[in-house]
Amino acid sequence: MAAKVITVTSGKGGVGKTTTTANIAVALSMDGAKVVCLDGDIGLRNLDVVMGLENRIVYDLVDVVEGRCRLRQAMIRDKQNSELYLIPAAQTRDKNAISPSDMVRLCDELRPDFDWILIDSPAGIERGFRNVIAPADIVLVVTNPEVSAVRDADRIIGLVESEEKGPARLVINRLNSSMVKRGDMLSVDDVTELLAISLIGIVPEDESVISSANRGQPVVNDTKSRAGMAFRDIARRLRGEDVPFPPMEVKDDFFKKLFRVN
Amino acid sequence: MFKSAPLTAERSTEFQIKGINDGLLVTLGEGEWSVLREYLLHNIEERSAFFQGARLALDVGDHVLKAAELGALRDKLGDFGISLTAVISSSVVTEKTALMLGIATQIQPVKRLASAPKPVEEPVHVNGETAVFLQKTMRSGTRIQNSGTVVVLGDVNPGAEIIAGGNVIIWGRLKGTVVAGCDGDEHAQVCALEMTPMSLRIANISLDEKPRKSKPGPEFASIESGTVIIQPWKHPTY
Known part of the structure; x- marks a missing residue:
């Protein structure tokens, strides 16, 4: 086995990186x-919360990097999926506690034992971003259909290209x-026209x-859940399946009409 | 300013460290890139206290550096607590790489932009003026600065900046910021296949319209009787 490393990033905060990471990880492991998830947001961790594993944390990513524990000791097994693990971020440190080369080493150590390694990113374009982008094989950029989020996504896509991790x-x-x-609201076409990269998922508000x-x-x-369905579709596209995008708008109107009649 | 002895015998020119306004300027001199890189890091390791927290400008001469290489060096320097602020190079590829990584390519940024206009005696049209040609979409946060013409084959997205001494030609959509004739050349022009700039300036005159509804078809902007106007680009007159 040689795992693929997927880094989920966005630039702007609050667009749903952590939610996306957790859901794709669960969908892949289903x-x-x-699958192993790494929380790269050192100092502001929350992937453990979204996955419901916060009360099981003993060791974290920085403990592994600084040699206070073995990699296996920091891995928390998911409650439902026995093949899904989380390596949480340290909450009491900051982004400078690890370096891009630490992340590359860590992922190389994990690669033989897994199919997928998912990394959740911090917001921003500084050290934290460089840490999580260094080991990536595939980069997913999450954005919302809002002008400010799309602007930041554009910046991040440029940075991903310049780190030679694109497209x-x-x-x-x-x-x-x-x-x-x-x-x-900006439509899917508005967003993809500006960003000009290939789309892997459209998640409806839910x-x-x-x-x-x-x-x-x-x-x-x-x-x-329709959002849940969208995340399962993303996982299938990552595995190389050709999954068409559901005709969301049409469907929505149909249900709306139905409810109005009732 | 002090010089250090060469590490290896085959090094022809010397490695120099110089204090500048904004930090340190390190000139690598000539030789194999891998040797120079090794030598730089060796030097920094030996004098880590001296370099700690420094803002470093690096003169790499004519070495052609790709993003992965330069990015790795920047991260390595970061591990020593050094921030790489500028990369000076005679290679256009290296300069572009640096710009894409958000590293400056000049020690002192041109401050002329903000200051009063240079009196325009007569616009200087040097025959051999250098043009920059960029074949990619310029995304938010990227910036191209050139004393001559800038040609972009791709879109210029909102948040991207082009600052040219001469003309700006965009074979794509212009949605970002453009300054043409930044040294005061009022004959400079900007053209694009779709003209919806976030802001546009020629010499010292700005386009006063707000971001415009995109009109289909190529257009060009120029100064006519003291204001910047945009008109359809039908007959290329230059």
Whole structure:
């Protein structure tokens, strides 16, 4: 086995990097792949919260890098998926506690034992970004259909290219199709026209994402959620399957009409 | 200023460290890049206290450096607590690499931009003026600065900047910031296949319109009777 390293990044904060990382990781592991998640947001960790594993943390990424524990000791097994692990970030340190070469070494050590390594990024373009981008084989850029998020995504895509890790692939998160319809939100076409990279996922805005993250239960486990479905589709595209994008807007209108009639 | 003895016999010119306004300037001299790099890091390791926290400008001569190499060096220097602020090179490839990584290519940025206009006696049109040709989309945060013409084959996205002493020609969509004739040349022109700049300036006159609705078709901007106007680019007149 030689794992592929996927780094999930965005530039702007709050667009859904951590949610995306957790959900793709769970979706990949649901089909029996061995997956490990690394929280690269040292000092502001929260991947453990979204995955519902925060009370199991003993050692973290910085402990591994500084040699206070072995890699295996810092790996926390997921509650539901026995082939999914998390290596949490340190909460009491900052981005300078590790270097890009530390991350490359760490991933190389993990590669033989896994199919996928997912890395969650901090917001920003400084040291923390360089740490998580250094080991990446595939970079996913998450953005929201908002002008400010798209602007930052553009900057990050440029930086990914200049680190020779491109071309990145795009995840558009929290798309509200009725707002797009009214012309109050950028459409998928508006975003992809500016960013000009290939799209790997469109995740609709869905309240169940927030409620399930609060419960520490990634939404991808919810078979009825449309966002969960979108994350499962991203996982399938990462595995190389050709999954068409569902005609979201049309579907939405149809249900809306249905509810209005009732 | 002090010089250090060469590490190996085959090094023809000397490695120099010089104090400048904004930190330190290290000139690598001539030789194999791997040797020079090794020598630089060796020097820094030996005098780590001296280099700690320094802002470093690096003169790499004519070495052609790719992003991975320069990025790795920057990270390595970062491990020593040194920030690489500028890379000076006679290689265009290296300069572009540095710009893409957000590293300056001049020690003192041209401050003329903000200051009063240079009196324009007569616009200087040097025949052998250098042009920069960039064949890629300029994304937010990238910046090209050249005393001559800038040609971009690709889009210029919002947040990207082009500052040219001469003309700016964009074979793509212009949505970012452009300054043409930054040294006061009022004959400079800007053209693009789609003209919706975030801001546009020729010499010292700005386009006062707000970001415009995109009109189909190529357009060019020039100064006519004291204001910047944009018109369809039908007959290339230059």
